[in-house]
Amino acid sequence: MSKSIISLQSIDKDYYVGDITVRALRNVDMDINEGEFTAIMGASGSGKSTLLNILGCLDKPTTGNYHFDSELINKLNKNQLAYIRNRKVGFVFQSYNLLAKTTALENVELPLLYNNSVNSKERRERALNSLEAVSLSNRKFHMPNQLSGGQQQRVAIARSLVNNPVLILADEPTGNLDTRTSFEIMSLFQELNEQGKTIVVVTHEQDIAQFTKRNIVFRDGRIVKDQRIKEPKSASEALRNLPSENDDIIELNIGLRK
Amino acid sequence: MNIINLIKLAVNSLLRNKLRSLLTMLGIIIGVASVIAMLAIGEGSKISIEKNISNMGSNLIMVFPSSDRRSGVNLGSGDSKKLTVGDCEKILDECPSIKSVTPILQSNGQVISGSSNWPTSLRGTNEYYFEITNQKIGSGRSFTFDEIRRSSKVCLIGETVKENVFGENSDPIGEKIRFNKIPFEIIGVLESKGQSTFGSDQDDVIIAPYTTVQKRILAITSIHQIYTSAISEEASEQAVTEIEESLRKAHKLTGSEENDFTIRTQEEIMSMLSSTSQVMTALLAAIASISLLVGGIGIMNIMYVSVTERTREIGLRSAVGGRENDILWQFLIESIFMSIAGGIIGILLGICSAYSVSHFMNWPVVITLNSILLAFFFASIIGVFFGWYPARKAAKLDPINALRHE
Numbered sequence: 100m101s102k103s104i105i106s107l108q109s110i111d112k113d114y115y116v117g118d119i120t121v122r123a124l125r126n127v128d129m130d131i132n133e134g135e136f137t138a139i140m141g142a143s144g145s146g147k148s149t150l151l152n153i154l155g156c157l158d159k160p161t162t163g164n165y166h167f168d169s170e171l172i173n174k175l176n177k178n179q180l181a182y183i184r185n186r187k188v189g190f191v192f193q194s195y196n197l198l199a200k201t202t203a204l205e206n207v208e209l210p211l212l213y214n215n216s217v218n219s220k221e222r223r224e225r226a227l228n229s230l231e232a233v234s235l236s237n238r239k240f241h242m243p244n245q246l247s248g249g250q251q252q253r254v255a256i257a258r259s260l261v262n263n264p265v266l267i268l269a270d271e272p273t274g275n276l277d278t279r280t281s282f283e284i285m286s287l288f289q290e291l292n293e294q295g296k297t298i299v300v301v302t303h304e305q306d307i308a309q310f311t312k313r314n315i316v317f318r319d320g321r322i323v324k325d326q327r328i329k330e331p332k333s334a335s336e337a338l339r340n341l342p343s344e345n346d347d348i349i350e351l352n353i354g355l356r357k
Numbered sequence: 358m359n360i361i362n363l364i365k366l367a368v369n370s371l372l373r374n375k376l377r378s379l380l381t382m383l384g385i386i387i388g389v390a391s392v393i394a395m396l397a398i399g400e401g402s403k404i405s406i407e408k409n410i411s412n413m414g415s416n417l418i419m420v421f422p423s424s425d426r427r428s429g430v431n432l433g434s435g436d437s438k439k440l441t442v443g444d445c446e447k448i449l450d451e452c453p454s455i456k457s458v459t460p461i462l463q464s465n466g467q468v469i470s471g472s473s474n475w476p477t478s479l480r481g482t483n484e485y486y487f488e489i490t491n492q493k494i495g496s497g498r499s500f501t502f503d504e505i506r507r508s509s510k511v512c513l514i515g516e517t518v519k520e521n522v523f524g525e526n527s528d529p530i531g532e533k534i535r536f537n538k539i540p541f542e543i544i545g546v547l548e549s550k551g552q553s554t555f556g557s558d559q560d561d562v563i564i565a566p567y568t569t570v571q572k573r574i575l576a577i578t579s580i581h582q583i584y585t586s587a588i589s590e591e592a593s594e595q596a597v598t599e600i601e602e603s604l605r606k607a608h609k610l611t612g613s614e615e616n617d618f619t620i621r622t623q624e625e626i627m628s629m630l631s632s633t634s635q636v637m638t639a640l641l642a643a644i645a646s647i648s649l650l651v652g653g654i655g656i657m658n659i660m661y662v663s664v665t666e667r668t669r670e671i672g673l674r675s676a677v678g679g680r681e682n683d684i685l686w687q688f689l690i691e692s693i694f695m696s697i698a699g700g701i702i703g704i705l706l707g708i709c710s711a712y713s714v715s716h717f718m719n720w721p722v723v724i725t726l727n728s729i730l731l732a733f734f735f736a737s738i739i740g741v742f743f744g745w746y747p748a749r750k751a752a753k754l755d756p757i758n759a760l761r762h763e
Contacts, residue, residue, distance in 0.1 A: 157676060157756050178680045185678020192760065196673045200373050210677040212366075213358050258677070 103166070104266055104297050105131035105154060110163035112149050112320075123149040124160070125320040131299065136292040136331075138308035139301045141317035148270065150317070151301050155188050155268045156180045168265050185213050189259025191269035195251045197243040197258075203230065204239040207257045214262065229257040233287060249280035256287060260296075267291070269300045273307055279341055285310045286334035310334045358683045367691040378695060381659045384652025385699030385739065386706060389732045391645035393707025396728035398714060399638025401721035403631050410627045416456070416590055417489060417623045418597060420444075420583040420604070423616060439608065439617050440580050442567075447607045448585060452599035454592040457485040460580040462570040466537045468522060468563065470529075475521040479512075479536050479563045481570025482584075489586040492564075497530045497545025500566050508568040512536075513545035515560035534563075539573055541565060593622050646735070652699070653739035660692050660747035664754075671751050672759025685752035692744025693737065700736030704729055 112124040123146045131137055141147045152158040153165060156172055157180075165172040168187055175183070184190075189210075197206045207226040211217045217225070230236050233253040243251055252272060259267050269288070273281035289310060292298050300311060308314050309332050316324035358366075371378040422439040442460055449458045462481035467474050484499050486492065500511050514522075514529065523529040533540045541563070550559040571577060587596040597620050604618055664671070671684055679687075708724055715722040 152757050155676070181675070181678050181680045184676060190676050192673075196669060196760065198670055198673070209674070212362050213674075213678040213680070213683060215359055262678075 102133045103130055104133050104135075104168055105129065105299075106164075106166040107153075107160075108164045108166075110153065110160045110165060112146075112153065112158070113161045123320055124153075127163070127320070127322060129315065129322065129325075131297065133297055134292070134295055135313055136288070136298045136311045137300070137313040137315060138311040139299060139315050139317065140303060140305075140308055142303060144319075145317040146320040147301050147317050149320075151268060151270055151299070154266070154299060155190060156183045181213075185210060186262060187265040189262065189264035189267040191252070191255050191259050191267065191272045193271035193274040195243070195248075195255045195275075197251055197254055199243060202240045202242060203235060203246065203254045203257075206243070206254055207261050209258060210262045225261050225263075226257075229261040230254070232260060232291075233257045247280075248276050249283055252276065252280075252284055253287065256284070256291075260291070265297065267296055267298045269298065271302055272300060273302070273304070278306075279338065281307060282334050282338040282341065286338060289331075289334050310337075358679070358686070363683075363686050363690050364694070366687055367694045370691060371694060377659065381655055382695050382699035382702065384655035385649065385696050385736050386652075386703040388645065388649030388652040389700050389703025389736050390707035390710060391648055392642055392732045392735070393704055393724065393728055394711045394714065394722075395641035395645045396638060396731075397707070397711035397722040397724045398720060399634060399641055400723040400725055400728070401715070403634045403638070404723050405721040406630045406634060407627060410623055410630070411491075416586040416588075416593055418455075418585045418587060418593060418600065419621045420448075420585070420600060421619045421621070422581075423619055440583055441578065442580060444604060444607055445580070445583055447603050448583065448600055451603040451606075452585075452596060454587050454596035454599055456586045456588045457489055458583060458585045459483045459486040459489055460567045461486075461582040461584055462567050462575060462577075463581050464537075464570060464574050466574075468518065468534050468536050470522050470532060470534045473522045475518060477515075477518050477561050477563060479565060479570060479574065481565055481567035481574075483567055486564065486584065489584050492550065493548040495546045495548040496528070497543070499545060505566040505568050508572050509566060510539060510541045510569055510573070511544045512541040512563050512565040513547055514543055514564075515547045515562040516549040517558055517561040518563060519546055536563065536565075537574060541569075590624075593624060597622060649732075649735060649739065653696070653743040656692050656695055656740065657743035657747060660688060660744055661750070663691075664688065664747050664751040667751075668754065668759045668762035671754050672756045672762065675754070675756035676760060681752040684754075685748045688748035688751045689741065689744045692748070693740040696736045696740025696744075697733075700733045703736065704732060707732070 107127050107129040110124055110127040111122070114121040114123055127150065139147045139150060149158070153160055154167075156167065156175075159165075159173050159180075163173070167183065170183070172180070172183070198209070204223075204226050207229050208222050211222040211225060227236070227239065230239055233256050235250060235253050235257065238246060238250060238254075243254070246254065256267075256272075259269075272288075273284055276284065285307060288298055288300065292312075300307065302308055309328075312328055312331050314324070314326045314328065315322055420440065440460075445458045445460050448455055459482045464479045464481075465476070466479060467476050483505055484502060487494060487499055494513065495516070497513065499513065500509065504511055512534070514534065519527065519529055522534065523532065529543045530545065532543050534543055535541070547560065547562070547564065552558060567580065571580070585596070585600065587593040600620055601616065605616065608617055610616065674684060674687075711722045711724055714720055
């Protein structure tokens, strides 16, 4: 049995909007072990984003216990949470959230800037390694606006890797991307998972979830399905099976001629 | 995050919006520059006043008769006959802090020489007058004790009188000049002193022995004023006490009676004048610091805009482990940096404008290190003060909402 990374015990999360109490999570129990690749699914309003915020130590549950990497999170203060996020969590967002007018390399360096035990030389080295891992070494001095959506998301993934996190959390990482690029990103996640990274992806697309090893479905703040997939589809294979872009262009050209 | 990275971050983010940063700094630049320039002008005028006054003799103590009051009617001090040559002698004898004394008599009239004439004032003094008032003799000589004793009709004339009666490059020594029909022989020309602090021409004067003025011109026994000089600037306070004591005794004033004379020291006049110029300086500096304040509000405004604009960046920084203090310092250092950079540019601009004022308008300016430090200090304080609230707003943002901000 591998080490437990995430352990949720009867987690509730309530929001107060005026007089109304919104119960975003109700009595959620969940365990995620090291090396798992999990998709958290559900329609909007199902509580999956709330869960992600709690998993990422951005928010604390109203009641219940959350152990992350054997540490009880719901007792920590803001600075301690920031420390955990900095050292143990890597975030990937739907809209990449790269800093504008900042090179890819500097974007990747960002989390290490908040880690005083890493000096500037080591920071640079680790950022370069991270970019290498997402095959973007040749784009390190490009600004985000000089990169395609997929490349920007890969920079964001490099940034999430740079602190060598215990957990990578991806919030709709393919939401802004076309199918081909989405598959590329998922293939990258699969690769990272094979190297032993624990990854949690929040998505509402079945297409994306099929590449993970475990699907957890939420509805109205509760887990309604928790399914392990023995042999997930390979994203790189799916990518190969897609009609090539050139075919699309040819078809388009034919269409225009007609 | 360590301080070097924070500073790098702030500089980069300011450089990313060069025009905006510059325009924001402009408020501070103008504020600091005007504070520096105003203080320089104020300090310059103060120093020039002080210079003028010490020109008049910095140890000078003047004694005037008090206004005369007879049956309740205030007669003013003009015709008072309370001071006498005897008082002068008493002061010289009884006051150890006094170096020299001269009686002063004053008369206005027309001087005539040949076909030229000029209205001026005649001042009767003794030979110590020149030393007491710091009046140097340009050419010729001063009068002698013997000439005073004999009420000789000799005089020294000021530059203005010389120019108007004899012409600019003339040598009037030995010439005769008539004042109210009495001919005086010119034995010397006074060195030019220029305008006094009060704007009167100090060179428009004729100096003659007091005895001559007293007997031949005014025909009175009293004198108008007494000028004395203390042995040193520090002794002038002591000298005032001694003079007062001596004159009260000479005028037979008893305990409760008021002095029938007034003593003025150069120091009093100086402090009066410099307090006037200080008020002016303070006023100018106050106006200038309002512009500094407005500049600070400009910084605050832009920082608020910047925080709102960069909400997602703040969310991201927080998500990847930036603590509240890291975020706070990032924005605070940006505003401090802007105000300090603005302060430095403002100081340079202030110095330039102060010197151009002195060059083109001929005003005396003095830039003191204090005014520079003061302006710089206030600029930095403004950076902290007006940067604090926007920076705090940034630090207190909830990362979840900040990341979703559109």
